[in-house]
Amino acid sequence: MTKAYDIIVIGAALNGLAAALALGGRQVKRPLEIALVDARDPRAFASNAFDGRASAITAAARRMFGALGVWDKVAHEAQPMTDIIVTDSAIPGGARPVLLQFGADDMKGGPSAHMIENRFLYAAMLEEAEAAPHISFVVGDPVEGYSFGPGLAAVRLAGGTVLRAPLIVAADGRNSPAREAAGIKLIGWPYDQMGLVATVEHELPHNGRAEEHFTPSGPFAILPLPGNRSSLVWSERTEAAQRMLALPLPDFEEELKLRFGSHLGEVKLISGRHGYPLAMYLAESFSAPRLALVGDAAHVLHPLAGLGFNLGLRDVAALADCIHDASGLGLDIGSEAVLDRYTQWRRFDTVATGAAMDGMNRLFANTNPVLTLLRRAGLLVVNRMGGMKSMFVSEAAGISGNLPKLLRGEKV
Ligand SMILES: Cc1cc2nc3c(=O)[nH]c(=O)nc-3n(C[C@H](O)[C@H](O)[C@H](O)COP(=O)(O)OP(=O)(O)OC[C@H]3O[C@@H](n4cnc5c(N)ncnc54)[C@H](O)[C@@H]3O)c2cc1C
Numbered sequence: 001m002t003k004a005y006d007i008i009v010i011g012a013a014l015n016g017l018a019a020a021l022a023l024g025g026r027q028v029k030r031p032l033e034i035a036l037v038d039a040r041d042p043r044a045f046a047s048n049a050f051d052g053r054a055s056a057i058t059a060a061a062r063r064m065f066g067a068l069g070v071w072d073k074v075a076h077e078a079q080p081m082t083d084i085i086v087t088d089s090a091i092p093g094g095a096r097p098v099l100l101q102f103g104a105d106d107m108k109g110g111p112s113a114h115m116i117e118n119r120f121l122y123a124a125m126l127e128e129a130e131a132a133p134h135i136s137f138v139v140g141d142p143v144e145g146y147s148f149g150p151g152l153a154a155v156r157l158a159g160g161t162v163l164r165a166p167l168i169v170a171a172d173g174r175n176s177p178a179r180e181a182a183g184i185k186l187i188g189w190p191y192d193q194m195g196l197v198a199t200v201e202h203e204l205p206h207n208g209r210a211e212e213h214f215t216p217s218g219p220f221a222i223l224p225l226p227g228n229r230s231s232l233v234w235s236e237r238t239e240a241a242q243r244m245l246a247l248p249l250p251d252f253e254e255e256l257k258l259r260f261g262s263h264l265g266e267v268k269l270i271s272g273r274h275g276y277p278l279a280m281y282l283a284e285s286f287s288a289p290r291l292a293l294v295g296d297a298a299h300v301l302h303p304l305a306g307l308g309f310n311l312g313l314r315d316v317a318a319l320a321d322c323i324h325d326a327s328g329l330g331l332d333i334g335s336e337a338v339l340d341r342y343t344q345w346r347r348f349d350t351v352a353t354g355a356a357m358d359g360m361n362r363l364f365a366n367t368n369p370v371l372t373l374l375r376r377a378g379l380l381v382v383n384r385m386g387g388m389k390s391m392f393v394s395e396a397a398g399i400s401g402n403l404p405k406l407l408r409g410e411k412v
Helices: 014-024 059-069 072-076 120-132 177-181 238-246 249-260 308-328 336-365 369-384 386-397
Strands: 002-005 005-011 034-038 052-057 080-083 085-088 098-102 114-115 135-139 142-148 153-157 162-165 166-168 186-202 209-215 218-225 228-235 268-271 272-282 289-291
Touching: 005 014, 005 162, 005 272, 005 289, 014 034, 014 120, 014 135, 014 166, 014 308, 034 162, 052 120, 052 218, 052 289, 059 072, 059 308, 072 114, 072 120, 072 162, 080 218, 098 153, 114 120, 114 218, 142 177, 153 166, 166 177, 177 289, 186 238, 218 249, 228 238, 228 249, 238 249, 238 272, 249 268, 272 336, 289 336, 308 336
Parallel strands: 002 162, 005 034, 005 166, 034 135, 085 209, 166 289
Antiparallel strands: 052 114, 080 114, 085 098, 142 153, 153 162, 186 228, 186 268, 186 272, 209 218, 218 228
């Protein structure tokens, strides 16, 4: 059986759902016909079960969710980050003087980010996509074959169905089979680090404060969730992380408490623990004939600033502008001109962000005493410069630079 669409989106996880909504959702002025394809059935993995994974959603991403009809569904589950502190300490649980702080004065335009559990975001996007008449779910059947061009792209599913469209958008994750099939190479390297992710409950309120503690083995982030709960992203050297993951739960909890500190009173682990190998990879190009990459298919970054998913949303927003502009003019939405515009728009921002995350991770992991002194002095200087801090906040909120419409909160 062969079916034709305007766009085939491969991957119905966070970035694929966002792409489907931005291209064919109910809020889109001239929606395109979208096939949303995934090997898994997203309804099965959008369970309401709490799995401890959460994301920091920047102010720009929040506007985008507003324009896509998603934010109102999740706003009550989101915790604004109203205060951010950065420390640099060699000893887990030891004294951690605050070197840099961003508070209400630096965030006059509102919080730079909100923390939200992935399960709520996911369920809201899924609900919106299921209600969209121009998005067809083709799920539970993996893509096994790809052909790109010249005039049309096509995918063959394991069950035998063939889908055709002028453009494929690959949101199929860090091992992206579509990227491989198109021969796009990756540049980057694995870190000898893993990210341990868990959620804790604490006795005292966090008051919206996010904490980033740099330690020689990697950053330890405490990110506020609604209630007296926080999401932890704890980076450790791979060997130590594997040791932690193998510990009996009460011993793991003790290690975690040692790093967390006692400033929020008693701390209790309330989720499972997940370990992710950390890496920095960038696709050499974000497009190939009749193919655009978004999300982890295009880039994987160190999670120290919690930007991974936000970068994916920036891809989706820029791609939506490129495609809707072309479609509005009656042009071929999968043409080289459209895809070149997308790659140029996104690649510089991604390379710059990736390099900044990589540099920060290396700088703070270095225990050379001279370098340690310099970086601490540098942070203290930045802390006294209001203008520079506001600039950092705008950057972290994703509201600076050449923003596509969705990130400005405008409909496409
Ligand atoms: C430790 C850690 C902490 C993080 N914290 C944050 C944070 O705080 N904020 C943030 O913004 N980001 C964070 N991130 C990054 C974020 O989680 C990822 O960027 C995001 O989940 C990637 O989503 P995706 O949709 O691109 O890919 P994936 O979630 O990998 O989804 C890919 C989809 O494609 C489907 N697929 C693959 N191959 C095929 C095929 N052949 N046929 C059909 N379907 C296929 C899969 O079934 C899957 O559903 C973190 C990452 C890590 C590792």
